[in-house]
Amino acid sequence: xxxxxxxxxxxxxxxxxxxxxxxxxxxxxxxxxxxxxxxxxxxxxxxxxxxxxxxxxxxxxxxxxxxxxxxxxxxxxxxxxxxxxxxxxxxxxxxxxxxxxxxxxxxxxxxxxxxxxxxxxxxxxxxxxxxxxxxxxxxxxxxxxxxxxxxxxxxxxxxxxxxxxxxxxxxxxxxxxxxxxxxxxxxxxxxxxxxxxxxxxxxxxxxxxxxxxxxxxxxxxxxxxxxxxxxxxxxxxxxxxxxxxxxxxxxxxxxxxxxxxxxxxxxx
Amino acid sequence: xxxxxxxxxxxxxxxxxxxxxxxxxxxxxxxxxxxxxxxxxxxxxxxxxxxxxxxxxxxxxxxxxxxxxxxxxxxxxxxxxxxxxxxxxxxxxxxxxxxxxxxxxxxxxxxxxxxxxxxxxxxxxxxxxxxxxxxxxxxxxxxxxxxxxxxxxxxxxxxxxxxxxxxxxxxxxxxxxxxxxxxxxxxxxxxxxxxxxxxxxxxxxxxxxxxxxxxxxxxxxxxxxxxxxxxxxxxxxxxxxxxxxxxxxxxxxxxxxxxxxxxxxxxxxxxxxxxxxxxxxxxxxxxxxxxxxxxxxxxxxxxxxxxxxxxxxxxxxxxxxxxxxxxxxxxxxxxxxxxxxxxxxxxxxxx
Amino acid sequence: xxxxxxxxxxxxxxxxxxxxxxxxxxxxxxxxxxxxxxxxxxxxxxxxxxxxxxxxxxxxxxxxxxxxxxxxxxxxxxxxxxxxxxxxxxxxxxxxxxxxxxxxxxxxxxxxxxxxxxxxxxxxxxxxxxxxxxxxxxxxxxxxxxxxxxxxxxxxxxxxxxxxxxxxxxxxxxxxxxxxxxxxxxxxxxxxxxxxxxxxxxxxxxxxxxxxxxxxxxxxxxxxxxxxxxxxxxxxxxxxxxxxxxxxxxxxxxxxxxxxxx
Numbered sequence: 001x002x003x004x005x006x007x008x009x010x011x012x013x014x015x016x017x018x019x020x021x022x023x024x025x026x027x028x029x030x031x032x033x034x035x036x037x038x039x040x041x042x043x044x045x046x047x048x049x050x051x052x053x054x055x056x057x058x059x060x061x062x063x064x065x066x067x068x069x070x071x072x073x074x075x076x077x078x079x080x081x082x083x084x085x086x087x088x089x090x091x092x093x094x095x096x097x098x099x100x101x102x103x104x105x106x107x108x109x110x111x112x113x114x115x116x117x118x119x120x121x122x123x124x125x126x127x128x129x130x131x132x133x134x135x136x137x138x139x140x141x142x143x144x145x146x147x148x149x150x151x152x153x154x155x156x157x158x159x160x161x162x163x164x165x166x167x168x169x170x171x172x173x174x175x176x177x178x179x180x181x182x183x184x185x186x187x188x189x190x191x192x193x194x195x196x197x198x199x200x201x202x203x204x205x206x207x208x209x210x211x212x213x214x215x216x217x218x219x220x221x222x223x224x225x226x227x228x229x230x231x232x233x234x235x236x237x238x239x240x241x242x243x244x245x246x247x248x249x250x251x252x253x254x255x256x257x258x259x260x261x262x263x264x265x266x267x268x
Numbered sequence: 269x270x271x272x273x274x275x276x277x278x279x280x281x282x283x284x285x286x287x288x289x290x291x292x293x294x295x296x297x298x299x300x301x302x303x304x305x306x307x308x309x310x311x312x313x314x315x316x317x318x319x320x321x322x323x324x325x326x327x328x329x330x331x332x333x334x335x336x337x338x339x340x341x342x343x344x345x346x347x348x349x350x351x352x353x354x355x356x357x358x359x360x361x362x363x364x365x366x367x368x369x370x371x372x373x374x375x376x377x378x379x380x381x382x383x384x385x386x387x388x389x390x391x392x393x394x395x396x397x398x399x400x401x402x403x404x405x406x407x408x409x410x411x412x413x414x415x416x417x418x419x420x421x422x423x424x425x426x427x428x429x430x431x432x433x434x435x436x437x438x439x440x441x442x443x444x445x446x447x448x449x450x451x452x453x454x455x456x457x458x459x460x461x462x463x464x465x466x467x468x469x470x471x472x473x474x475x476x477x478x479x480x481x482x483x484x485x486x487x488x489x490x491x492x493x494x495x496x497x498x499x500x501x502x503x504x505x506x507x508x509x510x511x512x513x514x515x516x517x518x519x520x521x522x523x524x525x526x527x528x529x530x531x532x533x534x535x536x537x538x539x540x541x542x543x544x545x546x547x548x549x550x551x552x553x554x555x556x557x558x559x560x561x562x563x564x565x566x567x568x569x570x571x572x573x574x575x576x577x578x579x580x581x582x583x584x585x586x587x588x589x590x591x592x593x594x595x596x597x598x599x600x601x602x603x604x605x606x607x608x609x610x611x612x613x614x615x616x617x618x619x
Numbered sequence: 620x621x622x623x624x625x626x627x628x629x630x631x632x633x634x635x636x637x638x639x640x641x642x643x644x645x646x647x648x649x650x651x652x653x654x655x656x657x658x659x660x661x662x663x664x665x666x667x668x669x670x671x672x673x674x675x676x677x678x679x680x681x682x683x684x685x686x687x688x689x690x691x692x693x694x695x696x697x698x699x700x701x702x703x704x705x706x707x708x709x710x711x712x713x714x715x716x717x718x719x720x721x722x723x724x725x726x727x728x729x730x731x732x733x734x735x736x737x738x739x740x741x742x743x744x745x746x747x748x749x750x751x752x753x754x755x756x757x758x759x760x761x762x763x764x765x766x767x768x769x770x771x772x773x774x775x776x777x778x779x780x781x782x783x784x785x786x787x788x789x790x791x792x793x794x795x796x797x798x799x800x801x802x803x804x805x806x807x808x809x810x811x812x813x814x815x816x817x818x819x820x821x822x823x824x825x826x827x828x829x830x831x832x833x834x835x836x837x838x839x840x841x842x843x844x845x846x847x848x849x850x851x852x853x854x855x856x857x858x859x860x861x862x863x864x865x866x867x868x869x870x871x872x873x874x875x876x877x878x879x880x881x
Contacts, residue, residue: 112802112804113802116802116803116804117759117803117804118802118803118804133759133787133804134759134761134787134788134804165352165354165356166356166358168312168314168343168350169350169352169356170358170369170373171313171342171343171344172312172343172344172346172348172349172350172418172421172423172427173344173349173369173370173373173417173418173421174344174345174347174370174373174374174421175344175369175370175373176344176373177342177344179344179373180344183358183369183373184358187358187360188358188359188360190360212790212791212795213795213798215788216761216787216788216789216790216799216804217764217788217789217790217791217795218786218787218788218789219789222788223789227791230791231764231766231767231791232766233692233693233696234690234692234764234766234767235692235766237696
């Protein structure tokens with residue numbers, strides 16, 4: 001085996017390459033297998049059908065919206081979890097991570113009992129003139145619910161790694177807490193923030209279970225691309241495969257674009 | 269009185285009172301864990317005392333009565349800048365932006381802040397590095413930029429937490445000299461282990477041990493006539509304390525030390541300190557008599573190089589001998605020795 | 620009897636890994652004389668088929684019936700990918716017809732029909748009484764998507780009544796529709812009579828006007844080659860479903876007999 005000259009590192013045990021390769025295949029092969037099933041002659045018309053375009057547009061819009069909500073809520077959450085010490089914070093941290101391990105359907109049921117018409121907040125919202133049920137808002141809520149932990153977890157880790165020493169110095173130079181946050185804390189965890197944002201967006205884009213349970217499924221309103229794919233499987237497997245590949249391409253593009261120009265080194 | 273500081277933090281066994289006059293620099297000396305950094309943290313606002321009051325230029329910064337906070341000025345509003353062991357330059361900002369950070373944060377316009385930054389960089393001799401990224405600087409350069417950054421914030425009080433400790437030995441003199449120049453007229457507190465920092469940077473010294481101030485005074489006085497074991501050690505002196513018994517100092521262990529006393533009007537029983545330099549101490553394997561000498565029994569604990577001599581340490585005293593003498597006496601840890609010092613070499617004073 | 624969902628097997632270099640993982644689920648544990656009969660059945664048949672499977676196991680010593688319950692389309696897709704089913708019971712005829720066309724199943728026999736009913740939450744908050752009420756703008760109506768059998772049936776009902784229904788959601792399956800009604804999110808939904816029966820007090824059922832039309836017919840067929848002992852066993856399970864006893868069990872869960880359909 002030849003290797004390029006340069007950093008040789010300490011060397012990995014040879015056996016590690018076998019499970020690593022199997023793992024890599026395990027991820028890549030199903031994507032390849034799916035690509036081989038695509039009806040390429042009709043691909044363009046399949047992915048540009050009215051329902052497909054509506055689903056893709058809805059998916060991109062709702063994922064962008066839920067990622068924005070994740071940032072607005074998640075950055076302060078990560079800051080509190082990383083920087084504050086008060087009784088019960090460990091419990092709080094565990095609770096925030098629950099959607100990571102919860103089956104999304106369960107998340108959908110939980111959201112239903114919270115924001116649904118008969119839910120905890122549903123009646124209050126209805127009185128206020130806000131009807132969440134079966135609306136695009138419900139999709140964004142479902143996506144935010146499942147995607148938020150990805151942002152919080154990634155950012156909290158980055159904040160802990162960065163530590164608060166720079167913040168202390170900045171404050172001693174006369175910077176108000178908001179200035180410290182804007183000019184020092186967040187730039188220092190920039191790579192972590194980008195990773196967390198990408199993960200949240202990707203998770204929102206792929207969200208299915210909570211959406212179908214909580215938001216329903218109606219073209220142009222709540223039927224995102226994953227829901228459309230699942231529905232198309234019933235009658236038109238070719239369309240389902242074509243749309244699946246489209247979703248993969250979109251996900252890969254999002255990850256590739258945000259990774260570009262980002263240094264390979266770990267956050268500070 | 270510019271800085272007046274009194275604070276207790278029982279959880280850390282901390283109970284310290286200090287004050288620093290306008291434009292003066294106080295060195296906080298003390299072993300690791302004695303509470304030096306706690307004192308800085310309390311002044312900077314990263315720690316809250318259980319009890320205490322801190323005022324700067326007659327402005328109350330902190331006032332806490334038995335855990336109840338009456339006054340609390342947040343760190344950014346104290347005009348107290350902190351310079352840590354490590355430079356902690358913001359890695360995503362250029363050198364100039366780092367130094368301009370303080371003025372910008374305090375509301376200065378970019379142009380004015382940059383001008384102030386360039387002026388401060390010139391003061392530390394690094395104007396030519398203004399556009400560089402911090403990661404391209406050497407350790408010494410980075411710490412000089414950190415000094416410029418702290419001063420650019422125009423603090424009423426500058427806190428320096430062992431500013432030289434993380435630097436290579438050969439770049440310390442340069443920074444020390446710059447600091448000596450820059451701290452003139454600046455109210456500052458510097459913590460250090462290094463006698464040179466105290467000597468060159470500080471007007472006054474306070475020694476903290478186990479969370480208490482055990483000694484304080486003008487730097488020259490503390491270093492020449494220390495009253496605490498720590499001050500004596502960093503001043504490179506042997507120190508024995510006891511009480512005046514008419515013709516000498518009798519220690520708690522019962523040893524009698526004769527020396528150069530300040531006068532004859534001393535009351536018997538008054539607390540006294542005796543100091544002498546390790547170089548004045550001779551080492552013998554047997555007890556010596558004659559001439560006005562003090563002799564002390566001891567067991568060699570360590571031997572270490574000290575310039576071109578060997579420093580021999582017993583449990584509480586040190587002696588400097590030539591390598592030849594050490595070899596001739598076959599000194600190794602565990603050797604029983606007699607240490608001898610002429611009375612004329614011993615400085616005895618009250619305290 | 621075992622009930623489980625069955626995943627598809629992957630071929631190629633991953634087979635080893637998959638085999639390791641699959642080892643945990645105890646597939647194909649045919650020790651000694653034990654025979655496992657794998658029955659793929661539409662999810663709506665769950666209650667009835669669990670009871671019939673118990674009955675079948677009682678009658679046949681050493682035979683274990685394994686029920687795989689899912690949407691008919693999913694099950695058909697799995698059979699097309701080579702899943703080892705012995706019997707397939709579908710909730711609609713077009714799905715079965717696809718497998719017949721592929722030559723994957725024996726001759727199907729219709730064994731049950733199902734009728735749609737309006738399901739409303741307990742107390743009927745929107746006051747739905749007739750099919751026409753479903754078209755009212757303030758009634759949050761949930762239907763199955765037209766792509767799935769219950770949705771196709773719903774469309775037929777609406778068309779027959781000359782109604783233009785505007786659902787707030789077109790769900791993937793009848794279970795999802797029922798879930799929205801049970802939760803009170805929807806004011807009404809169109810589901811099968813059997814689903815309303817199975818949901819008990821969680822929903823109220825309102826019969827559609829007129830004679831029960833627009834029904835789904837459930838066909839059942841053996842899967843795979845004829846001739847061996849397993850095929851014989853599979854045929855006996857089909858016979859049980861079609862027998863009087865089987866029909867009685869199905870009726871207990873709200874299904875109608877196949878000859879009730881026009």
